[in-house]
Amino acid sequence: MLGKQTFLLQGDLLGRFAKTGHGEIEPGSKYAAGTQTALDHRSPDLVRLLVSQGRVHMENMQYYDAMKCFEAAVYLDPDHEEASVGLKRAHCKIVPRWHFAMLNDDERNHAYEMALNRAVTSESIVFDIGSGSGLLALIAARAGARQVFSCEINPTVAELAQDTVRLNGYDDRVKIINERSTKLRLGVDLPVKQNLLVTETVDCGLLGEGIVGSIAHAREHLLTEDARIIPCAATVSAVLVESRRLQRLNFVEKSCGFDVSPFNHYATPEYFPVRLGGFEYVELSEPFDVLHFDFAGAPITPSQSIVKAPIKRDGVCHAIIFWFTLYLDDDISVSNQPGSTTHWTQAMEAFRKGIAVRAGEPINIQAEHDCSTISFKIIGPREITGINAAS
Amino acid sequence: MLGKQTFLLQGDLLGRFAKTGHGEIEPGSKYAAGTQTALDHRSPDLVRLLVSQGRVHMENMQYYDAMKCFEAAVYLDPDHEEASVGLKRAHCKIVPRWHFAMLNDDERNHAYEMALNRAVTSESIVFDIGSGSGLLALIAARAGARQVFSCEINPTVAELAQDTVRLNGYDDRVKIINERSTKLRLGVDLPVKQNLLVTETVDCGLLGEGIVGSIAHAREHLLTEDARIIPCAATVSAVLVESRRLQRLNFVEKSCGFDVSPFNHYATPEYFPVRLGGFEYVELSEPFDVLHFDFAGAPITPSQSIVKAPIKRDGVCHAIIFWFTLYLDDDISVSNQPGSTTHWTQAMEAFRKGIAVRAGEPINIQAEHDCSTISFKIIGPREITGINAAS
Incomplete structure (x- = not known):
């Protein structure tokens, strides 16, 4: 090779x-x-x-x-x-190792396979954003698509995808393009407008791989008016948790009696991935929905919403855990909710100061997105000072 | 700042x-x-x-x-x-996020604190490899060391360590040097030979941060003949496990019926970190010791050893999990064994082909190290073809 x-x-x-x-x-x-x-x-x-x-x-x-x-x-x-x-x-x-877990994620693979098998016809000209191994492009081709264009920004992965497409005998109908989707031009990189978009460019926090921007660009420049979009929508849900262990993945105050708090200058300001199964935590709230995205509807712009978190247990909230449900069509969805066996971890935003909550007293959470990341604020809470305070 | x-x-x-x-x-x-x-x-x-x-x-x-x-x-x-x-x-x-988990690792911190409190005297001139936040240097200074020199290759972290040392009032006795330890010269960077070396430059697989080379260099160039070395030794132990989920973190054969095996060209050839608590697996062997390192003894050179893995259960071996016990002195140790609550994960080397094992029939494992990584080979096993074969 x-x-x-x-x-x-x-x-x-x-x-x-x-x-x-x-x-x-x-x-x-x-x-x-x-x-x-x-x-x-x-x-x-x-x-x-x-x-x-x-x-x-x-x-x-x-x-x-x-x-x-x-x-x-x-x-x-x-x-x-x-x-x-x-x-x-x-x-x-x-070629980061998560590609393997993703390619082996049967739940994800089968959901996309079912959705593509239902959506693809012999008239389909498919645009696949984020080739990876070329799997979604191959599924679309096997389902009978007339032509599949699939783009991948990582040159090494793009070469690998082209090899994999060839190995499986679909190189007559699948073309891998080593370019960011938003750089593609109609009439230059793509011969005609595409009538089916498929993409799985979502991280554990949904927006981190730029799905909002790339779908918006494709709809404006590369797709027919009535193009099918897979996924068509997504809901983000969350739960508040008590877990000093999780909080301490991103903040530090004292170690062996020394003040080592200067390190917090380098704390991650946004969510980051955690495999919840690996940590002890207590759920303080019921799961609640925080944001909804309609990828096939009106243009998505940055937005805020305030939701009430239904507190079910007294405790100190150290973090908010969130996940998505990705709707591939009206019936088929895939999710990285806690306990799911998909390859995605969950997303977590930790709070430097714990927040006291009481069962039956809902608290207001501001959920915000700027089209590429989701973040949270707790509004008007009672903060517990520092992470070394007793929980 | x-x-x-x-x-x-x-x-x-x-x-x-x-x-x-x-x-x-x-x-x-x-x-x-x-x-x-x-x-x-x-x-x-x-x-x-x-x-x-x-x-x-x-x-x-x-x-x-x-x-x-x-x-x-x-x-x-x-x-x-x-x-x-x-x-x-x-x-x-x-400044990667693992710094926070490490700084919050009370088990690790207290083990080093106990060992330093016992070893440090008013005659101690301490050399600390890998400052991080400066925590070990601070502990040594508080324990009464005359002078502490601490080196850190990451310039941002070195600045942070210096700030933290100053904040805690030890800048008269702790000096942070932004340089790789093996680049330091006696009489230039360090005024005199040091009589106590402390370092915690170990990853989940023990050798990955270069502890063997940096201790060897320090002993040859920067330490007195009789310098105390913390840690003085380490043992690496392992267990064989059955877990398609773990194996599939690093290998792939088929997805939705397509041959996606070209991706294996990019599989990680060595161990990588896994937080075992987050995955289902079955232990096929008892834990067994595979390698021992004496940091205060004869120079460590690359070596191989063949050990018998005591199989306790029939199954298909997909991976070897390993961890260290780090001896800080004769009594104090710290370990990242499965189930430990230290910040380290465990180390795993996955096998592309599963290996059938039977209870009571030990198998030979070759454990090898080149001073910077540990790897394993199973000798003369019965391989199961591919990861999609039934387990």
């Missing part, structure tokens, strides 16, 4: 080394040409240089550059242990 | 924009000088430019560069919403 590309990269790298006149490599056209013959007698030096450069790129979180260095090193010396390991490590940074 | 530094950064950035002659900013000394007065009438343009540049850096995972852009933007316009949010997001990438 990597042969030709690697060789080109290697030539490119050699060109760069030649241009910069790096001490260990003689500048000049002989190496810049990047031919295997010209390289042989210098390979060990070059491999060492590439590996050491790859290591520096890894430390600086420049993973694509690291990958290119290690790929070139492995090409020159397939037995080089550190180069192979380095390449694997760069790959893992570029 | 950020005032002066921010202003300097801003000058630096302006200098860079001036040098590159970016379209929206006139090149020249007026802006490159970076004085507030000279800037006022151009601020909105410049803020917009900085924010958009910060956004690009974030997308390219260049978090320090992103932070500098957003810091400068916030300095110029403290009310700029996207700049503030961008700065917070960059901070969260630069």
Whole structure:
């Protein structure tokens, strides 16, 4: 899979080394040409240089550059242990491991498969935002779509998706485009307007992968007026919890008697993913709905809403946990609610100060979204000072 | 905390924009000088430019560069919403959230506190590798150490540690050095040889943060012959488990009937962290010890050992889970064993092919380390084909 590309990269790298006149490599056209013959007698030096450069790129979180260095090193010396390991490590940074859990998420997969099987006809021209492995594009093609265009911003993942589409024999009808969906132009990247949009670009907090903006852009520029949109809607629900352990994932006050609160300057200001099953917590409220999104309706704009959280138990609220129910059509939905076995975790926003709540006394929560993140405020609560206060 | 530094950064950035002659900013000394007065009438343009540049850096995972852009933007316009949010997001990438869980890990903290209280005397000159918040350095200083030198490679964290040391009134005796420990030179960075080394640079798989190399370097160059080393030793233990769910965090074969196995090219080749409490699994073996490290003994070199895993239950082995017991001295230890409440998760190496095991028939496991990672091989097993095979 990597042969030709690697060789080109290697030539490119050699060109760069030649241009910069790096001490260990003689500048000049002989190496810049990047031919295997010209390289042989210098390979060990070059491999060492590439590996050491790859290591520096890894430390600086420049993973694509690291990958290119290690790929070139492995090409020159397939037995080089550190180069192979380095390449694997760069790959893992570029293709994050959650892809596996997602691809193995049968509940998610089958929900999308059912929805696509119902929606796709032989007239369907499908636009898939976020190829990943190409799975949704493949499902649409197998369901009989005339043509599927699928876009993926990660170049490594896009190449992988194209390989997977080919392996499964659908490369005549599925085209993977390595570009952000909002950069695509009708008549240039897509020949005609598409009449079915499918996307699963949602994180545990629903909006974090930009689904609102990408659907809005597609509806304005790339889809027919009456295009089907999968998912058509989503509801976000939440529950208030007491859990010092969860709160302390994001805030700190004292450790061994020392004031280490300066660290809170670097606390995450928004929600972050937690796998609730791994932590002890007590639900203080019933679950309650906080926001609704209609992806096929009027344009979605930033909004706020105030909802009453139905408190069922006395306690100190340390965090709000939230999740989505994604409606693929009128009947089919998929959710990452607590206890669900989907690959998504839940989303949590922790509060630095605990908030005392009493059973039967609902409290007001302001839920807010700016189209790319959801955040919460508790309105007029009684705060408990600091996380080291007794709960 | 950020005032002066921010202003300097801003000058630096302006200098860079001036040098590159970016379209929206006139090149020249007026802006490159970076004085507030000279800037006022151009601020909105410049803020917009900085924010958009910060956004690009974030997308390219260049978090320090992103932070500098957003810091400068916030300095110029403290009310700029996207700049503030961008700065917070960059901070969260630069100071990962696990710092909070670690600082709140009472079990870890108290174990180190007890060990340091016992080891430190008024003669102690302490070398602390990996400052983090400065907590271990502070504990050593409070225990009466004459002087503490503490090094931290992350510049943002190092600054935070220095602030925390000052806040707690120990800046006369604790010095934070923003450098990798293996780069420090005696007589330059450290005035004299240190007689007590303390470090907690261990990840869930023990070796991943480089503890073997950094202790070895310190012993060779920076410590007295008889220096105390905390931790003095560690044991790694493991258990074999059956869990398709855990295996499928790192491997995939088929999804909805499609062959998506090309993704396995990007599977993590080594262990990775899992919070076991969040997953269903069955233990197939008793826990067994696999490796031992004596940090105060003979130099540690890469090694292999073959151990027998005592199988207690019929099943298909999908993964090996492992953890450490870190001995701080002869009596005090801390561990991330399954069920522990320390902040560390457990480490897991998943096997792409399940391996059939039978109760009472021990199997041979080869445990290997190269001083920076631990890996496992099962020797001569019966493999089950693929992860979609029935378990």
